[in-house]
Amino acid sequence: MSESTTAQIIMFPTRALASEAAIAPDRGPAEPTEAEARLTRALAGLNDAVTAQRAAVAAWKSSLGDLSAATGRLGASLRSYNDSLGKLDARVDLLRTEAVKLESWADNVVAGDVLAGEG
Numbered sequence: 001m002s003e004s005t006t007a008q009i010i011m012f013p014t015r016a017l018a019s020e021a022a023i024a025p026d027r028g029p030a031e032p033t034e035a036e037a038r039l040t041r042a043l044a045g046l047n048d049a050v051t052a053q054r055a056a057v058a059a060w061k062s063s064l065g066d067l068s069a070a071t072g073r074l075g076a077s078l079r080s081y082n083d084s085l086g087k088l089d090a091r092v093d094l095l096r097t098e099a100v101k102l103e104s105w106a107d108n109v110v111a112g113d114v115l116a117g118e119g
Helices: 016-022 034-118
Strands: none
Touching: none
16 A cells, blocks of 8 residues: 555455346346335435425525525615605704794794883
């Protein structure tokens, strides 16, 4: 073995009788045993399940992408809404200030008329 080799492969013995019976020219291919048939069905079912799982994971990833895009749009919409509310708040404050000035002016006018009427 070379210095870079880290493992040695050990070959397992094969079932000579089963392989010889499977390729015997006079009998044709051997019928699988019940256990082999069950194993084949189980492996086919497992393969189908793995395929379905892959499809489900792909759909899930796609849904996550869609959700990410939707939350991004929602975030942008909320920031825009927040900006609009900020501008509205500034306008309401300005209107409140103007209303207080107008109220003060009206009070002065009414007070002046009352004083002018008494004299």
